[in-house]
Amino acid sequence: MSDAPKPRRRWLLYAPLGIAMAGSAGFYAMLRGLQSGSYDPRGVPSQLVGRTAPGFDLPPLESANLPALADADLRGVGRPFLVNFWASWCVPCIVEHPQLMHLARRGVPVFGINYKDRAPDAQTFLTRHGNPFRRLGRDEPGRVAIDWGVYGVPETYLLDKDGIVRWRWAGPVTPEVLEQDIGPLLRRYA
Incomplete structure (x- = not known):
C-alpha cells in the first residue's frame, strides 16, 4: 500500500485555499465599492419601503x-x-x-x-x-x-x-x- 494521498482527497486539500480566495475577492470588491461610493455599508434593504407600517x-x-x-x-x-x-x-x-x-x-x-x-x-x-x-x-x-x-x-x-x-x-x-x-x-x- 502506498502512503500517497488519493486524487480525490488531494482536491480536499485545496478547498480551504479556494474558500480563502473567494473571501478575499469579496472583501476586495467591497473595498472597491466603498472607494467608488457604490457600496453603502448602512444600506441594509427594508421590506417596508413602499408599504404602510405593520400593525401595532x-x-x-x-x-x-x-x-x-x-x-x-x-x-x-x-x-x-x-x-x-x-x-x-x-x-x-x-x-x-x-x-x-x-x-x-x-x-x-x-x-x-x-x-x-x-x-x-x-x-x-x-x-x-x-x-x-x-x-x-x-x-x-x-x-x-x-x-x-x-x-x-x-x-x-x-x-x-x-x-x-x-x-x-x-x-x-x-x-x-x-x-x-x-x-x-x-x-x-x-
Missing part, C-alpha cells in the same frame, strides 16, 4: 406625559414624519438625539418607539437630553421592532404624508444624514 399598539411611557403610539397614529399626519427606534442604553442614540431635537423644533413630527428599555431609564434619558417625540410607545419585548425589521437601535424611518415608508436609516442620524438624506426627503414628500 404600544403602551405609553407614562412618566413622559405623551400619548401612546399605534399604527393608526401614523396615518393622516398630513406631512412627512419620522419614526425612531431608540433606547436609553444605546450610545449612538445619544449621538443622534440633537438632530431629532432639531427636527422637532422645526416642526417635523417625530414618533418614538422605546426599544427593550426600562421605563425609569428611558424617562431619565428624555429628562437629560430633551424630548423630541409627539407620541412615544414602549416596545419592551421588542416584537414591534421585529415586525419593522429593525436590526438594532437607533433606527429611523421616514414616512410620507400618507403613512407610506419611504426611507430607512440603520444607525445614528448625524448632521450629515440630516443634511444629505432627511432634509431632501422631507422636501420631496412634503
Whole structure:
C-alpha cells in the first residue's frame, strides 16, 4: 500500500485555499465599492419601503406625559414624519438625539418607539437630553421592532404624508444624514 494521498482527497486539500480566495475577492470588491461610493455599508434593504407600517399598539411611557403610539397614529399626519427606534442604553442614540431635537423644533413630527428599555431609564434619558417625540410607545419585548425589521437601535424611518415608508436609516442620524438624506426627503414628500 502506498502512503500517497488519493486524487480525490488531494482536491480536499485545496478547498480551504479556494474558500480563502473567494473571501478575499469579496472583501476586495467591497473595498472597491466603498472607494467608488457604490457600496453603502448602512444600506441594509427594508421590506417596508413602499408599504404602510405593520400593525401595532404600544403602551405609553407614562412618566413622559405623551400619548401612546399605534399604527393608526401614523396615518393622516398630513406631512412627512419620522419614526425612531431608540433606547436609553444605546450610545449612538445619544449621538443622534440633537438632530431629532432639531427636527422637532422645526416642526417635523417625530414618533418614538422605546426599544427593550426600562421605563425609569428611558424617562431619565428624555429628562437629560430633551424630548423630541409627539407620541412615544414602549416596545419592551421588542416584537414591534421585529415586525419593522429593525436590526438594532437607533433606527429611523421616514414616512410620507400618507403613512407610506419611504426611507430607512440603520444607525445614528448625524448632521450629515440630516443634511444629505432627511432634509431632501422631507422636501420631496412634503
